[in-house]
Structures are given as structure tokens and as C-alpha cells.
Amino acid sequence: MSIYGKKAVAKTGNKKPMSRSDKIFNVVAILVFLVLTFICVYPFYYLMICTISDQKMVDLNQIIMIPHGINFRNYVEILGVQNLANSALISVLRTVGTTALSMVCTSYMAYFFTKQNMWGRKFWYRFTIITMYFTAGLIPVYLNNQMLGLNNTFWIYIIPAAISVYNMVLVKTNIESMGPELEESAYLDGAGYMTCFFKIVLPLQTPILATVSLFTAVNQWNDFFTTKMYITNTKLYTLQFLLYELLNQVAAAAEQIDVSGPGAAITPTGIRLTLTAVVIIPILCVYPFVQRFYVKGLMVGAVKG
Structure with missing residues (x-):
């Protein structure tokens, strides 16, 4: 040089x-x-x-x-509150189970709404979207779940949340932005709808699936209203509902805790703060693993060209 x-x-x-x-x-x-x-x-x-x-x-x-x-006496004593461990397990099982089922059902539904040859596609899509704005109401929904035998069972947490219309719209938009070329190539090789969905479409939806998984997991983890409305069996209480009950009866909660022995005294304020920490720590630990997909998942399909 x-x-x-x-x-x-x-x-x-x-x-x-x-x-x-x-x-x-x-x-x-x-x-x-x-x-x-x-x-x-x-x-x-x-x-x-x-x-x-x-x-x-x-x-x-x-x-x-x-x-x-x-x-750390607050945490040690809180773990001794009756039914806390079982409620935490129910919350974890509910969050994981509902998120997994919702991702499969919601993405599968979104995939078929992208097919132009689907029978009555426009009607069924609009009929589904309407449910985002209009519902039957609390009493009809309660009676419907009762007739289906879901009330006071673990399945009341899982089955009604299998489909999220809002998440379905996000996934549908993302699939449509992918283009039809990959699927057309698979069809020429003899692949069917199921093969295309599980082996081609679904693996390419990681960012949006991580995003809607976070939405679903947070909603399920924080929800206590379902337990309040449909559950009477204390063995099916979620951690959030137990927190709700203890916060409403903090004096009774303080009596359940052994305050004798050395160390700082347990107070109602300490109960509130510690229970809040116990509830939010798990979901905070999950967020960093999906955060890198979060913005990308929301932006995919936003630009049309």
C-alpha cells in the first residue's frame, strides 16, 4: 500500500x-x-x-x-401463613398453564384468519372482534361457567382464558407481514396447514409470541377476581387472592403470625409490604428474559410497504 x-x-x-x-x-x-x-x-x-x-x-x-x-423475619414468618405455599403453587400452575394454552390456541386461530380461502373468514373475524367491545355480562358468564362445570375447579383459571382476541390480532398482523412465499414453497413440497403452522409459521413468530406471553402471564399472575367470583375451595386460592384477603383483614393476619421471640416486631405495615414483595418478585424475575423481544414484537407489522 x-x-x-x-x-x-x-x-x-x-x-x-x-x-x-x-x-x-x-x-x-x-x-x-x-x-x-x-x-x-x-x-x-x-x-x-x-x-x-x-x-x-x-x-x-x-x-x-x-x-x-x-x-428477614418478615419473610420467615410470612411463609408460615396458612395456605400460602399451596396458593403460590396454584398461581404458578395457573400462570404457566394458561400462558402455554393461550399461546397455542390464540396463534392457531390467528393463523387461520390469515387464510383467504377460509369459509366465512370476514364474518367470523368480525364476529370475534366484536367480543372485545361487547360481552354478555357478569351473571350470564357466571351461569355459563356453572353449566359447563367449571366453577370451583382449577379449570376455571385455564379454559376461559384460552383465547385472547387482542393477542390474536397482534399475532395475525405479524403473520400477514411475513408474506406467503414460505408457505407456498411448503405446499409445493406436500405440507399441509398443520405442518406449515408448527414447522414454518410458529418458529418465525418468536418476538410477538414472547410479547403476548408476557401480557398473558402478567394478567394471570395478578388476577384475583376470578378466584373471588368462582372459587370457594380454599385449596384453589391463588396467591393474589390470599394477599387480597390478608390486606382486607390485616389485623387477623397479624394474629396468625407468631410475633414472639427475638428480632423486630411484625406489624400490619410489614405484612402488607412483605406480601406485596412476595407477589411481584416472581414476575419481575421473568420480565428480563422476554424484554429483548418486547419492543421488537410490538413493532413487527407496524410498517406497511
């Missing part, structure tokens, strides 16, 4: 120095995002430090940034 070539390479490798206005902008942007991050993170941080701090100081609002009198 000639000397001129080396100079050209060296010249292209040099970065343009930032102007003063660019530096100021970058500093301001970093500060703004740090403030926004602090605003988002601090409530969770405050919740956690309050659950492990001296409860008397928490009641007096003396805990702000640093925990004092660190102890």
Missing part, C-alpha cells in the same frame, strides 16, 4: 470531535434518563428495604434510602 493509501486509511479512522453543544446535550440526556430510571426503580427498592428493616422505623417513615435494623 502506498503512503497515500495509509494516510487515507488513517484519515477515515479518525472520529470527528464532538462539539460543545453535542457534549452538553449528551450530559443532559444522561441526567434525564438517570432521573427517570431512579423514578422507576426506587418504588421497588423502597419496598424491598422496608421489608427487611426495623418495622417500627418503617411505621415512623424513617426508612428512605438505607435499611436499618436489617432482618
Whole structure:
């Protein structure tokens, strides 16, 4: 390489120095995002430090940034609340089971709504969309579930949530943006609808499926109204409903907990904070694994060309 070539390479490798206005902008942007991050993170941080701090100081609002009198008695004693472990198991089984079934049913329904040769496609699609805006009402739905034998069974958590129309629309839009070429090639090789769906379409829907899975899992994990309406068997209570009951009867909950022995006293405020932490920690642990698909899944199919 000639000397001129080396100079050209060296010249292209040099970065343009930032102007003063660019530096100021970058500093301001970093500060703004740090403030926004602090605003988002601090409530969770405050919740956690309050659950492990001296409860008397928490009641007096003396805990702000640093925990004092660190102890884990709140968590140890909360685990002794009657039916807590079973309720946690029911919540996990409900969340995992409903999310898995909903992903299969919703995506399968969305796939067939993309087929132009589906009988009555426009009618059935519009009929399905209407259910997003109009429902039969609480009493007819309750009676319908009762006639189906779902009330006061574990299946009341699973079967009614098998289809989500909103999630179906998202998946349908994503499948339509993929184009028909791959499926047409598979049809020429003798593949049917089921083969195309499970071996071609579904593997390409990872971003949108991760997004709607997060929607479904969060909704199922946080829901307590289904238990309140349809369940009377205490063995089928979810963790969220148990939290709801304990928060409404916090005095009775405090009596269930053994407050004798060394360590900081257990207070009603400590019960509220610790139960809240126990409920939100699992779903917070799940979010980082699907976060990288979240924005991509929402944006897929948004641009039409």
C-alpha cells in the first residue's frame, strides 16, 4: 500500500470531535434518563428495604434510602401463613398453564384468519372482534361457567382464558407481514396447514409470541377476581387472592403470625409490604428474559410497504 493509501486509511479512522453543544446535550440526556430510571426503580427498592428493616422505623417513615435494623423475619414468618405455599403453587400452575394454552390456541386461530380461502373468514373475524367491545355480562358468564362445570375447579383459571382476541390480532398482523412465499414453497413440497403452522409459521413468530406471553402471564399472575367470583375451595386460592384477603383483614393476619421471640416486631405495615414483595418478585424475575423481544414484537407489522 502506498503512503497515500495509509494516510487515507488513517484519515477515515479518525472520529470527528464532538462539539460543545453535542457534549452538553449528551450530559443532559444522561441526567434525564438517570432521573427517570431512579423514578422507576426506587418504588421497588423502597419496598424491598422496608421489608427487611426495623418495622417500627418503617411505621415512623424513617426508612428512605438505607435499611436499618436489617432482618428477614418478615419473610420467615410470612411463609408460615396458612395456605400460602399451596396458593403460590396454584398461581404458578395457573400462570404457566394458561400462558402455554393461550399461546397455542390464540396463534392457531390467528393463523387461520390469515387464510383467504377460509369459509366465512370476514364474518367470523368480525364476529370475534366484536367480543372485545361487547360481552354478555357478569351473571350470564357466571351461569355459563356453572353449566359447563367449571366453577370451583382449577379449570376455571385455564379454559376461559384460552383465547385472547387482542393477542390474536397482534399475532395475525405479524403473520400477514411475513408474506406467503414460505408457505407456498411448503405446499409445493406436500405440507399441509398443520405442518406449515408448527414447522414454518410458529418458529418465525418468536418476538410477538414472547410479547403476548408476557401480557398473558402478567394478567394471570395478578388476577384475583376470578378466584373471588368462582372459587370457594380454599385449596384453589391463588396467591393474589390470599394477599387480597390478608390486606382486607390485616389485623387477623397479624394474629396468625407468631410475633414472639427475638428480632423486630411484625406489624400490619410489614405484612402488607412483605406480601406485596412476595407477589411481584416472581414476575419481575421473568420480565428480563422476554424484554429483548418486547419492543421488537410490538413493532413487527407496524410498517406497511
